[in-house]
Amino acid sequence: MKVLVAAPLHERAISVLREAGFDVVYEEYPDEKKLVELVKDVDAIIVRSKPKVTKRVIESAPKLKVIARAGVGLDNIDLDAAKERGIKVVNSPAASSRSVAELAIALIFNVARKIAFADRKMREGVWAKKQCMGTELEGKTLGIVGFGRIGYQIAKIAKALGMNVLLYDPYPNEERAKEVGGKFVDLETLLRESDVVTLHVPLVEATYHMINEERLKLMKKTAILINAARGAVVDTKALVKALAEGWIAGAGLDVYEEEPLPKDHPLTKFDNVVLTPHIGASTVEAQMRAGVQVAEQIVEILKG
């Protein structure tokens, strides 16, 4: 059997496929024309957010049984066309949970201790000790909006840091909450009572601009907002206003309504905002796990 790897994949994932006795063909991000040629005799294909697996590609692959997306999100795969042919589509949504959680915690520390600001000043030759008064996290309240895979990982770290944990999720998992010492409350209570609010919801209709002017106004003036979910969960204009008028103390952002974030965007003007370029899942471990998990699923399916 033959597997087409159409995007960069960790070598350990390739080994899983080879050890199962599959032929592995590698072509990085082929265009549709090339992909149509390559899929003619393959049993499985592995992609990341690219390339697109279109209806035409699927129709050109008579032996195809599995389409695997190493990572989260299936927007580049024509799911209807796959379903029509009975082709299984698999992914690895849990592979990056710990990495995203650790980035969110890093952003919290960074904003709370003004690390990025201090570093910028050091490079300018300014010893900005007086401007770098920070706050501790121990004993503070962390509000986690969306208590799923990532939210749970954050809660575990928060517990170890001695933080109080408030949770908001329309589908509360009480058992996991108990494990991390978290308490479910409604969103308004969470926003009012938290010293740090961190967002880990999917972007759906109900979460689009979930954090708007009205809700930012509920937050403490000393609070920090973290968004490593999706940019549009926060109304960016409202956030810029909140920062400019001091409704909150700072923000740490990994995701934006427009990506890449345009140069000179208003968010880049605040000293109390830390920005990263959507790197939540960008760790060696997350990439390795994403590859190995889809490779193992392919082996399981193709070997029956």
Ligand code: NAD
């Ligand atoms: P998940 O599905 O495990 O958890 C999401 C949680 O949000 C679920 O418990 C769900 O019940 C809850 N939820 C749904 N609607 C809600 C609402 N209206 N209000 C509050 N909670 C709601 O997902 P996850 O793996 O924890 O990932 C969360 C999000 O993180 C993803 O959807 C993705 O957008 C984002 N993400 C970002 C990066 C990054 O690089 N920054 C990487 C991976 C995932």
